[in-house]
Amino acid sequence: MMPDLAAILSRVQTALPAAALALRRNPGPAGQDSLLVAPADLVAVCRFLRDTPELAFDLLSNVTGVDWPDPATADAVAVPAEATAPAACGFLEVVYHLYSTPRRVGPLVLRARTADRAAAVQLPSVVAVYRSAEFQEREIYDLFGVIFTGHPDLRRILMWDEFLDHPLRKDYVAPDDYQYEPTPHDAVLEKAKLHYPAKAES
Amino acid sequence: MISNPFMAPATNPAAPELDEDQLLHVSLGPQHPSTHGVFRMNVVLDGETVVSLKPVFGYLHRNHEKIAEAVTYLSSMPFTDRLDYICPLTNNWAYARAVEQLAGIEVPERAEFIRVITAELTRLINHTAFVGFFLGDMGAWGSALMYAFREREKILDLFEDLTGARMMSNFMRFGGCRNDLPAGWAARASELVNGFPRFLDELENLIIGNEVLLARTQNVGALPKEALINGGITGPMLRAAGVAYDIRKAEPYGIYERFEFRVPLGETGDCYDRLMIRFLELRESLAILRQALAQLPDGPYINPKSKVRNFKPPVGEAYARIEGPKGELGFHLISDGSVNPFRYRIRPPSFINLTLIEDMCLGLDLADVVVILGSVDIVLGEVDR
Numbered sequence: 353m354m355p356d357l358a359a360i361l362s363r364v365q366t367a368l369p370a371a372a373l374a375l376r377r378n379p380g381p382a383g384q385d386s387l388l389v390a391p392a393d394l395v396a397v398c399r400f401l402r403d404t405p406e407l408a409f410d411l412l413s414n415v416t417g418v419d420w421p422d423p424a425t426a427d428a429v430a431v432p433a434e435a436t437a438p439a440a441c442g443f444l445e446v447v448y449h450l451y452s453t454p455r456r457v458g459p460l461v462l463r464a465r466t467a468d469r470a471a472a473v474q475l476p477s478v479v480a481v482y483r484s485a486e487f488q489e490r491e492i493y494d495l496f497g498v499i500f501t502g503h504p505d506l507r508r509i510l511m512w513d514e515f516l517d518h519p520l521r522k523d524y525v526a527p528d529d530y531q532y533e534p535t536p537h538d539a540v541l542e543k544a545k546l547h548y549p550a551k552a553e554s
Numbered sequence: 555m556i557s558n559p560f561m562a563p564a565t566n567p568a569a570p571e572l573d574e575d576q577l578l579h580v581s582l583g584p585q586h587p588s589t590h591g592v593f594r595m596n597v598v599l600d601g602e603t604v605v606s607l608k609p610v611f612g613y614l615h616r617n618h619e620k621i622a623e624a625v626t627y628l629s630s631m632p633f634t635d636r637l638d639y640i641c642p643l644t645n646n647w648a649y650a651r652a653v654e655q656l657a658g659i660e661v662p663e664r665a666e667f668i669r670v671i672t673a674e675l676t677r678l679i680n681h682t683a684f685v686g687f688f689l690g691d692m693g694a695w696g697s698a699l700m701y702a703f704r705e706r707e708k709i710l711d712l713f714e715d716l717t718g719a720r721m722m723s724n725f726m727r728f729g730g731c732r733n734d735l736p737a738g739w740a741a742r743a744s745e746l747v748n749g750f751p752r753f754l755d756e757l758e759n760l761i762i763g764n765e766v767l768l769a770r771t772q773n774v775g776a777l778p779k780e781a782l783i784n785g786g787i788t789g790p791m792l793r794a795a796g797v798a799y800d801i802r803k804a805e806p807y808g809i810y811e812r813f814e815f816r817v818p819l820g821e822t823g824d825c826y827d828r829l830m831i832r833f834l835e836l837r838e839s840l841a842i843l844r845q846a847l848a849q850l851p852d853g854p855y856i857n858p859k860s861k862v863r864n865f866k867p868p869v870g871e872a873y874a875r876i877e878g879p880k881g882e883l884g885f886h887l888i889s890d891g892s893v894n895p896f897r898y899r900i901r902p903p904s905f906i907n908l909t910l911i912e913d914m915c916l917g918l919d920l921a922d923v924v925v926i927l928g929s930v931d932i933v934l935g936e937v938d939r
Contacts, residue, residue: 353805378870378871379868379869379870380656380657380658380867380868380869380870380871380872380889381655381656381657381658381868381870382655382656382658382870382871382872382873382874384871384872384873410783410784411783411786411788411799412786413786413788413875413882413884413901414873414884414886414899414901416886416897416899416901418888418896418897447886449873449884449886449901453783453797453799453804456804456805458805459873461873482784482786483781483784483785483786483909483910484784484785484786484787484906484909485786486909487905487906487908487909488906495617495619509611509612510611510612510615510617510938510939511612511615512612519617519620520617520619520620524620
């Protein structure tokens with residue numbers, strides 16, 4: 353059963369008047385609308401959704417990242433209920449799918465966005481509310497480069513620790529050679545330098 | 555700081571005084587039969603007792619999600635076979651369902667029946683193979699697995715006739731299935747389903763009640779149900795702890811609401827309950843199969859309006875999930891209106907079910923770690939993607 357997003361939104365806004373939330377319509381046939389939550393309010397909103405008995409969204413099933421280099425595309429896919437000016441540059445987005453096991457409602461889709469894709473890529477970790485986010489946030493950090501503040505153990509999880517890039521970003525350039533130690537061919541070495549700028553300096 | 559009451563304690567409370575010089579650091583895996591693939595756990599031992607366990611992933615990582623962004627929607631279908639390679643048909647179904655939601659495609663009735671039949675046969679394969687592997691983890695290497703694989707091979711023969719491949723089936727299509735059931739297939743499947751309870755009796759007689767099995771599994775690895783839900787554990791693991799949450803009942807997809815079946819529940823959630831829940835689910839899958847094979851209607855096996863070439867779902871996103879044999883298997887897709895998905899995300903049950911592996915193992919012996927890992931039922935193709 354799909355959740356009644358408008359009712360949930362008004363309930364959250366009554367309980368947490370300071371929280372900034374916006375309803376975003378899904379233009380596709382799936383009809384899974386989402387709530388865009390300001391990063392500062394994310395943990396409080398999650399805690400409210402989990403602990404309010406009438407909502408009881410106790411299962412954070414899926415956490416995933418999306419890279420939006422062009423914010424116009426993001427607005428086309430998730431249209432805001434009220435027209436807002438698109439962000440000046442791209443951003444990284446984290447999408448949360450919540451379910452309620454006692455009420456059998458879901459998915460409630462939450463989204464949170466970083467300020468940009470370069471320096472300000474911090475988002476608060478929801479591990480304090482949902483333990484299931486622990487490995488999934490590590491995966492998003494690994495593959496997208498979102499830094500989750502407050503995560504107990506934020507390390508790379510799928511790529512090796514020395515890897516320097518974030519492969520699921522749209523502007524990622526795959527190396528010619530996936531070995532960690534580049535093979536000693538001059539052309540490959542030159543291309544590997546492009547890919548590992550920090551290693552090229554040393 | 556983290557204040558989640560369900561977080562693992564920093565140290566094992568049973569052994570408060572730990573002398574770092576006396577601790578033994580063991581790298582369990584990646585090449586070890588009990589890890590079901592290439593999976594590593596950094597275990598810290600105080601004598602025989604586990605005081606820390608950190609899983610290490612990624613040995614099979616090929617960034618399937620990135621590859622899927624570079625190919626068309628349908629081209630990802632064969633890749634889904636390789637996620638959980640024990641159960642390719644449920645992977646196919648989960649992905650097909652996500653695309654059908656994304657594009658708003660209707661599925662004809664006969665196709666839904668074929669999907670349910672293949673998915674439940676896949677569950678039979680998974681759970682029987684689980685029993686074999688689980689016994690292997692405890693040292694009964696070979697015997698139980700050979701019994702399980704003998705029956706699995708009969709189901710794989712059916713799959714080979716239906717899809718052309720034993721395991722890498724690539725069978726579902728958006729709006730239905732790739733081909734219809736071959737002549738006589740349903741009768742042969744019915745024959746198998748009718749003979750299966752006899753095999754289950756045999757297998758249960760072989761292992762249930764075995765003294766060593768009880769000693770190794772009872773009161774091992776149990777966690778409170780609230781901790782399991784908070785940790786995102788789904789599937790038989792969750793139901794073994796007594797939480798009645800089966801997506802086939804909670805959010806009936808396909809045509810599951812037409813069938814009568816029960817959701818078996820465990821009591822304590824220890825490894826013994828996790829083993830028994832699989833036995834009970836096998837019987838319920840057989841009940842679904844009997845009903846589905848008896849009611850199988852005629853009609854098209856794929857929606858004739860579904861488009862194969864130049865398939866472009868409308869702009870939007872969709873998250874669809876099914877009750878896979880290992881837990882909730884979900885696909886999150888974002889379309890920007892082109893032939894390739896903008897974002898393709900798999901919610902892998904094996905990976906997320908490992909979130910609480912440290913909590914389950916703390917304070918137990920090293921030998922219990924192998925049993926607990928076996929009871930989670932992971933496939934590394936899905937964990938590392």
